[in-house]
Amino acid sequence: DPKIIQKPKYLVAVTGSEKILICEQYLGHNAMYWYRQSAKKPLEFMFSYSYQKLMDNQTASSRFQPQSSKKNHLDLQITALKPDDSATYFCASSQWGLSQDTQYFGPGTRLLVL
Amino acid sequence: GDSVTQKQGQVTLSEDDFLFINCTYSTTTYPTLLWYVQYPGQGPQLLLKVTTANNKGISRGFEATYDKGTTSFHLQKASVQESDSAVYFCALVYNNNAPRFGAGTKLTVKP
Numbered sequence: 001d002p003k004i005i006q007k008p009k010y011l012v013a014v015t016g017s018e019k020i021l022i023c024e025q026y027l028g029h030n031a032m033y034w035y036r037q038s039a040k041k042p043l044e045f046m047f048s049y050s051y052q053k054l055m056d057n058q059t060a061s062s063r064f065q066p067q068s069s070k071k072n073h074l075d076l077q078i079t080a081l082k083p084d085d086s087a088t089y090f091c092a093s094s095q096w097g098l099s100q101d102t103q104y105f106g107p108g109t110r111l112l113v114l
Numbered sequence: 115g116d117s118v119t120q121k122q123g124q125v126t127l128s129e130d131d132f133l134f135i136n137c138t139y140s141t142t143t144y145p146t147l148l149w150y151v152q153y154p155g156q157g158p159q160l161l162l163k164v165t166t167a168n169n170k171g172i173s174r175g176f177e178a179t180y181d182k183g184t185t186s187f188h189l190q191k192a193s194v195q196e197s198d199s200a201v202y203f204c205a206l207v208y209n210n211n212a213p214r215f216g217a218g219t220k221l222t223v224k225p
Contacts, residue, residue, distance in 0.1 A: 004157075042201075042203070042215065042216075042217050042218045043150075043158065043203055043205075043215040043218070044215075045212040045213055045215075048212065055210075056211070056212050058212050090157045090158070092157070097210070098210055099146060099207040099208055099209060099210045099211065099213075100146060100165060100207075102160050102163070103160070103213075104159070104160075105156075105157030105158050105159065106157050107155070107156055107157055108156075108157050
């Protein structure tokens with residue numbers, strides 16, 4: 001059974017629209033993260049949450065907003081989508097959110113903005 | 115600032131060849147160094163990590179030594195298999211800051 005679920009697997013959106021990427025983890029972890037992977041930046045850290053609180057935000061744009069309704073959920077809302085937002089978005093989790101922790105990645109959501 | 119450099123974008127080998135993927139880092143701290151592997155259609159997964167300088171990490175036949183003197187963390191494997199074909203990322207983390215990833219090296223192993 002998959003331990004980190006990301007939905008949807010593929011997503012096509014039009015420029016200017018809004019989408020929500022879903023992430024749920026069943027590892028019992030307390031920290032969750034979002035990463036972005038594209039041809040321009042192979043693996044880029046976006047956000048980290050620990051116990052549902054924002055710990056680190058390396059995303060310059062406020063169009064990207066994480067949402068945590070439960071400890072094992074960390075969704076990513078993206079507004080006013082642009083073609084440059086096209087990428088694969090990975091959710092990850094770790095036990096405590098410490099740098100020594102091992103992070104486990106989900107399978108990703110591939111977003112294409114037309 | 116902190117950074118990780120992987121200069122080899124692609125490496126192509128035959129089965130049983132020796133693998134060497136170059137990784138150097140730049141930091142003013144004492145980071146934990148990691149290698150991740152990403153198979154097609156999947157998220158990255160941790161391959162090995164080393165928290166202390168001059169130590170070696172070993173996993174699934176891969177090894178990497180945290181060399182503080184040369185600020186390197188090269189990945190090696192004595193004999194690669196076709197199933198090792200994937201993208202390999204070198205990374206560093208410290209003090210609970212966001213991890214820094216290298217650009218990745220795509221390994222293709224021909225049967």
